[in-house]
Amino acid sequence: xxxxxxxxxxxxxxxxxxxxxxxxxxxxxxxxxxxxxxxxxxxxxxxxxxxxxxxxxxxxxxxxxxxxxxxxxxxxxxxxxxxxxxxxxxxxxxxxxxxxxxxxxxxxxxxxxxxxxxxxxxxxxxxxxxxxxxxxxxxxxxxxxxxxxxxxxxxxxxxxxxxxxxxxxxxxxxxxxxxxxxxxxxxxxxxxxxxxxxxxxxxxxxxxxxxxxxxxxx
Amino acid sequence: xxxxxxxxxxxxxxxxxxxxxxxxxxxxxxxxxxxxxxxxxxxxxxxxxxxxxxxxxxxxxxxxxxxxxxxxxxxxxxxxxxxxxxxxxxxxxxxxxxxxxxxxxxxxxxxxxxxxxxxxxxxxxxxxxxxxxxxxxxxxxxxxxxxxxxxxxxxxxxxxxxxxxxxxxxxxxxxxxxxxxxxxxxxxxxxxxxxxxxxxxxxxxxxxxxxxxxxxxxxxxxxxx
Numbered sequence: 336x337x338x339x340x341x342x343x344x345x346x347x348x349x350x351x352x353x354x355x356x357x358x359x360x361x362x363x364x365x366x367x368x369x370x371x372x373x374x375x376x377x378x379x380x381x382x383x384x385x386x387x388x389x390x391x392x393x394x395x396x397x398x399x400x401x402x403x404x405x406x407x408x409x410x411x412x413x414x415x416x417x418x419x420x421x422x423x424x425x426x427x428x429x430x431x432x433x434x435x436x437x438x439x440x441x442x443x444x445x446x447x448x449x450x451x452x453x454x455x456x457x458x459x460x461x462x463x464x465x466x467x468x469x470x471x472x473x474x475x476x477x478x479x480x481x482x483x484x485x486x487x488x489x490x491x492x493x494x495x496x497x498x499x500x501x502x503x504x505x506x507x508x509x510x511x512x513x514x515x516x517x518x519x520x521x522x523x524x525x526x527x528x529x530x531x532x533x534x535x536x537x538x539x540x541x542x543x544x545x546x547x548x549x550x551x552x553x
Numbered sequence: 554x555x556x557x558x559x560x561x562x563x564x565x566x567x568x569x570x571x572x573x574x575x576x577x578x579x580x581x582x583x584x585x586x587x588x589x590x591x592x593x594x595x596x597x598x599x600x601x602x603x604x605x606x607x608x609x610x611x612x613x614x615x616x617x618x619x620x621x622x623x624x625x626x627x628x629x630x631x632x633x634x635x636x637x638x639x640x641x642x643x644x645x646x647x648x649x650x651x652x653x654x655x656x657x658x659x660x661x662x663x664x665x666x667x668x669x670x671x672x673x674x675x676x677x678x679x680x681x682x683x684x685x686x687x688x689x690x691x692x693x694x695x696x697x698x699x700x701x702x703x704x705x706x707x708x709x710x711x712x713x714x715x716x717x718x719x720x721x722x723x724x725x726x727x728x729x730x731x732x733x734x735x736x737x738x739x740x741x742x743x744x745x746x747x748x749x750x751x752x753x754x755x756x757x758x759x760x761x762x763x764x765x766x767x768x769x770x771x772x773x774x775x776x777x778x
Binding site for chain 2: 398399402403405409412413414491492494495497498505508521522523526529533
């Protein structure tokens with residue numbers, strides 16, 4: 336049997352942290368892209384498009400992320416196209432992230448005072464000009480703190496990919512635990528590594544929030 | 554196996570599904586109550602206690618909010634026995650869910666509490682209320698009313714997150730699903746059904762919370778947005 340020293344454990348966990356980071360980035364970038372699309376669908380004047388987007392958001396916010404993962408992972412296999420844990424986790428986390436970001440961003444766009452729409456229209460701006468020059472710049476400022484804050488949820492969400500067998504930080508922890516029987520040390524280290532990833536983002540989000548507040552925008 | 558759905562294969566497993574549903578509902582109801590109660594205590598102590606207590610509680614809140622629930626669960630279930638504290642799976646699930654909900658809710662409540670004007674508390678004291686009375690009626694209840702929607706959402710997030718307790722072999726809804734699909738190999742149907750049940754649970758939870766809120770915070774309707 337191979338003996339694991341503390342440094343072996345830490346080294347293995349750090350190596351696995353890479354995949355947590357990569358998966359988080361995929362989910363965040365993918366989720367932001369899909370989320371942006373959804374936000375504009377939600378804002379369109381087509382009522383069906385609006386309803387469809389709300390339904391999408393409600394479905395993803397009202398069901399466990401674990402079930403979304405299972406449905407995609409096992410669903411693809413049941414349809415005769417088995418996919419890897421990598422792909423399933425990327426898709427599930429992207430969709431999950433997009434629903435939450437769509438909700439956050441819609442809130443930010445709606446937080447820009449209605450009177451500004453009217454004012455821009457009176458000035459002769461069309462819809463796109465109003466969006467581009469009046470609404471979006473303000474909404475963008477409002478949206479940054481909650482978006483950074485949500486990235487913490489994305490990182491934590493990637494831990495569930497371990498359940499379908501994707502070897503990231505949490506899975507590496509359970510595997511090392513099975514080999515070394517030192518659960519206390521290992522899960523404390525795993526928690527510490529997640530904390531090291533998430534806490535700076537949480538602090539940054541809080542700092543940005545405070546800056547907006549001090550600027551009188553909130 | 555072609556892309557056909559067959560929900561009839563789930564029929565022989567109704568009792569497992571009900572068992573899982575019962576566990577998830579009980580876990581959720583109990584931990585929502587214990588979690589929110591603990592949150593009130595934490596929120597109060599984070600403002601009023603000795604500096605070292607505040608510091609410690611701040612650490613607990615930040616660690617809980619910045620690590621995944623599944624890791625917290627594994628730490629409690631697998632890690633604590635290493636220190637000689639042995640607990641069974643369902644107790645570990647209770648503890649993890651309570652601590653998780655309490656950390657987030659304490660932070661939400663703190664925002665509501667800090668919105669209370671100082672003068673109001675002094676006015677309460679001047680009216681002859683005891684410290685506890687004035688804290689309860691002037692600070693706590695209005696703060697609860699103010700942040701109630703956020704607390705509803707957080708409790709629902711914890712309920713949905715409880716799907717993970719199946720990983721330490723608690724027989725909840727997700728465990729029932731895993732159990733059934735290992736028997737009938739109809740994973741997609743099982744998970745689709747279970748997902749729908751979670752969706753209904755989330756919906757039901759929101760409705761019941763709102764009904765309770767309407768009664769409890771009735772006299773504060775004017776103050777709310």
